[in-house]
Amino acid sequence: MRARTVPSADRHPLSLFLNRIDPSRIAIYLLLILFALLFLLPVYVLLVSSFKTFAEVQDLSRMWSLPTGFNLESFHAAWYGIPEKGLRGLSNNLLNSLYLTIPATLISSILGSLNGYIFSKWKFPGANVIFPLMLFGMFIPYQSTLIPLTQTLSAIGLGGTLWGLILVHIIYGIPITTLIFRNYYAEVPNDLVEAAGIDGAGILGIYWRVLFPLSLPGFVVVIIWQFTNIWNEFLFAVTILQNPALQPITVALRNLSGSQIKEWNMVMAGTLISALPTLLIYILMGRFFIRGLLAGSVKG
């Protein structure tokens, strides 16, 4: 893995090129800030709407204005629901999302790691045909799998269960996790593998002793990717899990927006709440994401 040491200020190409007080650096910062503002535009709308009252948020001409008060009602309603109105809140479903996303993410990551290991270091005959065939699984339009999927799950007795949905996410996560790890492990020199083999380790021993310890950046990328996709997924969740007590937060959020009259301030508040875990992951682990990409999945 080739990392470049960050050059010190005076070796920086641009500052060598121009003089100290750098108009081009100002331009760079300005551009970055402009893009940052554009990127944050929708978030601004989201935030501002969630703090408004129903009457305020209905007035779409005031979409950009700040709320008149710091109104936490919509957050309260989104989280706890309004039982008298039969409106379910998100609180129950946050846990469901965790019950769904954490096992699915971990299991698909480990499977991807093992598969990636085999496809990069232990190519059996036909691996170069089977691997692309596996990858192709990433590319199917998932709406078309809905009907056969639910029928198959019912046939094996997992219909309507949380583990059924977890299995679905594991299966459809196999191609991408395998791909990421395979590319990652391809960067590991084969000498290391051979050396461990000579020392007497078997195929799994080599994995455990040599590759697994090196895998952290790969796991980070895979875990971030899978966590985000599984957390945000809606269609499979709503089709497979009919019991509202089991449904993850994406379904509950969709239900908040109701059928006829939508209370947008509550929907926006609910959106923010349900986005928090993935947001946190990106904020905290963003740096590792880049590092992980650097470490080899970049090669494509």
Next chain:
Amino acid sequence: MSMKKLYPILAVLMIAAMLLTACAPAATPAATVPPTQPSAASGKLEIFSWWTAGGEAEGLNALYKIYTAKYPQVEIINATVAGGAGSAAKAVLATRMQSGDPPDSFQVHAGHELIDSWVKAGKMEPVTFIFKDEGWLDKYPKGVIDILSYNNEIWSVPVNIHRSNVLWYNKKIFADNNLTPPTTWDEFFSIADKLKAAGVTPLALGDNGIWASVHLMESILLASMGPDKYRGLWTGTTDWAGPEVKSALETFAKVMKYVNEDHSALSWDQAAQLLVDGHAAMTIMGDWTEGYFKSVGWKPDVDFGYVPSPGTKGTFIMLSDSFGLPKGAKNRDNAINWLKVLGSKEGQDAFNPLKGSIPARTDGDRSLYDVYLQSAMDDFASNQIVPSLAHGAAASEGWVTSFSDAMSLFVANLDVAAAQDAMVKACQTAGVCK
């Protein structure tokens, strides 16, 4: 096992059995218990609907309360999915029904939406016996029973009635401009010209997803041909290639000149909001619009007025939310009791004031309903009743989708001939026209 060991076991079993019968309430089958006393029916009841928020959810809750008072041992699973036509809710229901795992009862529009799908596929049980047992056959108008029926059986219990052909208007704008609400489309156009000159959008339309335009079109179709021929459109006796349909399309094309230009970006309630903001004067939409106006503080007959949509006075385009009995429902008895609650006077009078619709029964308690709903009840009792296209009563979902696709192109290009051709084809593909 030796006899000696058997005795203690038997003894324990007998004691356990006695204790159980002492603790459990009298386990009589639900059918023989008079419906007004809490019964020992137990188990679950899974109800599938898309009533997840607002007045609808409140109404559903009220029905659950009544049910629980009668059958306290039954656990109600409120399986809701937001959306409705053409959305995740339909997808979920379809996959369940086809996997042989139906909910105990599900919300469905009364009429062809149910009949052409699940009934014809043999997945529903007729509920005629419930109507007979409960003595409902003379409590529901004949027009409604006709819409619910197929092959001489009734297939769902309607819990409410909504009206589609209503024109709502902002009273202040009309008063300021000395206008009276239109009774024909010609009157509409002359009023619309005056409004446009005054800087007000004549008709607010929010057809994001195109259904609001289908909704508008059915009122115009009705106005162009009257109730009998309108009914004939859906049975194949009225010619889709005929002059009435052509004139309806021409009227629609003309109406589009008087509609807000961002109509495809708005939903029906955002269009209704245009009236509240004073930017638009009229909107043609079902009577759930009243629920919207009231939710933003408007009052009927004070802030907003209502008349039948132009040219349709005397006819009531109905749509109805109803519940049916799927074959293979796991908790069939509980489901039957649910249907009985829904169709009862008590159930309908609890649900409808909250939802903002009128009961399907003729004996609803008028005092519970506001002034608009009372006028709707009067019209319902006296008018000709015809089924709505946009809301699943008149035609199968496949037909509605084909029709909607034709409307989508028509709204964009206003090509009357092409639209008429497409509508003829839609009827043929649906298997109703030759």
Next chain:
Amino acid sequence: MSRVRRERWIGFLIVLPSIILIAIFVYGFIAWTGLVSLSKWDGVEPNYSWAGLETYKQLFTQIGGVTAKRFSIDLWNTLFFTLLFLLFCVGVGLLLAILLDQKIKGEGIFRTIYLFPMSLSFVVTGVVWQWIFAPGTADYPRGINALLHQLGLDVLRWKWYTDTSSIGPFHLALIPVIIAAAWQLTGYTMAMYLAGLRGIPEELREAARVDGATEFSIYRHIILPMLQPITFSALIVLGHISLKIFDLVYTMTGKGTGFVTDVPGIFMFEATFQGNHYSLGAAISIVMLIVVALVIVPYLVYTFRREVEL
């Protein structure tokens, strides 16, 4: 059996469960979908009787009437969407990566801002973007039109996704949708390019500078070519997302009047679950799959043939 061969056999057994699962849940389902597309299934009752290519004729020829018109619009929309979307993601992503590579204070903050939209669900962002691009009317602008009006930039006001006009077969109404999608995924290309840029050894740049090359020519002749594999990879990953796109468009604009923002994903969903036209929905899925395959398969073949040679 030699030790190595036994180990390879164990290796095969390790991946075997994955292979079986993919075989059933991917290829099995594709086969089922293909079967349905060749059947007469229309309505809620499954009907597997053979219809041959009837349904495909509905999609592609005059017989289909509005169906064929809609599908043809969909395909052009997909092409337009994909081209602009990829251009935007790659172009802006590269630009942002280059900017961030210039030893920026607060790089972490900028990077998080550009990256975090990826963490949000399309369903959610679709709603917000719908509001932003809702045009309002001439007298009562909304969303971004309202903002432009306040800034005095009325000349930039436009009908956005309600616009039914097109340049040739390309519907302009797709542009706001493309912006929304690009907003969500540009962070991905930015992250890839940033990682790639960081992987280019400083010595290479130094050597070029010593030889007298300008910064721009270093970028043009050394850095950009080295980023090619990333570009390629990004085009593939983002390309297949855009070919299948559904959630975002469905939530943001739906199919649009005159199908201006319709995409095959929406058509398939509505045909199947709104109209109960199962055979039609399946046929649309197969076509989508073939289009995706046309892009992916050459890529896979190219990559793996290259690997075997190495």
